[in-house]
Amino acid sequence: MSLAFNYRHLYYFWIVAKEGGMSRAAARLDMAVQTVSAQVRELERDLGCQLLKPAGRGLALTEAGIAALQQAEHIFQIGEALPDLVHAATRVATVRLTVGIADGLPKLVVQRLLQPVLETPDLRLVCHEGEMADLLADLAVHRLDVVLSDHPAPFNPHLKVHNHPLGTSGMGWYAPEPWHALARDGFPASLAQVPVLLPTTHSTVRARIDQWLAQRGLHPRVAGEFEDSALLETFGGSGLGVFPAALAVQKDLLLRHQVRLLGPCEGVEEHYYAISTERRVEHPVVRQLLGSARRP
Secondary structure, three states: OOHHHHHHHHHHHHHHHHHOOHHHHHHHHOOOHHHHHHHHHHHHHHHOOOOEEEEOOEEEEOHHHHHHHHHHHHHHHHHHHHHHHHHHHHHOOOEEEEEEEEOOOOHHHHHHHHHHHOOOOOEEEEEEEEOHHHHHHHHHOOOOOEEEEOOOOOOOOOOOOEEEEEEEEEEEEEEOOOHHHHHOOOOOHHHHHOEEEEEOOOOOOHHHHHHHHHHOOOOOEEEEEEOOHHHHHHHHHOOOOEEEEEHHHHHHHHHHHOOEEEEEEEEEEEEEEEEEOOOOOOOHHHHHHHHHHHOO
16 A cells, blocks of 8 residues: 555544544544545554544544554644745755864864854854864865865875965963962973873874973973863863963863963964865855955
């Protein structure tokens, strides 16, 4: 039997169950009682069980009927909502922006980079985080509109992509209490006296931080290494240790994790890039993103 007949028969049964009898259901449907009854019997034959049973002058649901009614309620409630959902979809023209986020890029920086486009009317933002190679592969087949990264895409003769600089930020050292009170005097030498948290070597900035420490003869006790920048900031804020992060997110770190800047990590910068398959970008929101980066 076709699905159309299934749902038509189920609909008549649903009305009978809600109205409590064949006569009232027939009146609501503006159909003959015999026609409604025949449709319900057809559904019972297809399901192989009785759904309704006599109860005094009316009808009552069997156990199978109760189960069928529960499913019918879900089905027809969704069906009744369908026209409104379809009309709403035609009224609102959404602008979809699908962004790949390189897993080494700090999450607070991602939010700041995307901030200029977040108020685009009817924007639907979709973000995927992953390894650079996987993101570039998805970009090449247009599953992504743009990739954000802390380093440019490596040269690949088989993959034509373009790197668009979005800006830079200096790095600084942040500390929660009580480490801030202990390390603020004598910084940066004081870093040797407090536990330090670092990004893993997965991050492009890690080598520059190690070099900065070595140039100053500092060999701090590394209490933790984190591939995910959000975890690094969270554990730092919880009191595990002092950690480096972009100066551009100083206010955000204070607000979210109650950590304060100890001092700058002079000469160490993070660089941010948008990577596209086009030199002349056509996606309107990506163009807006690149344009905002070029403004002073």
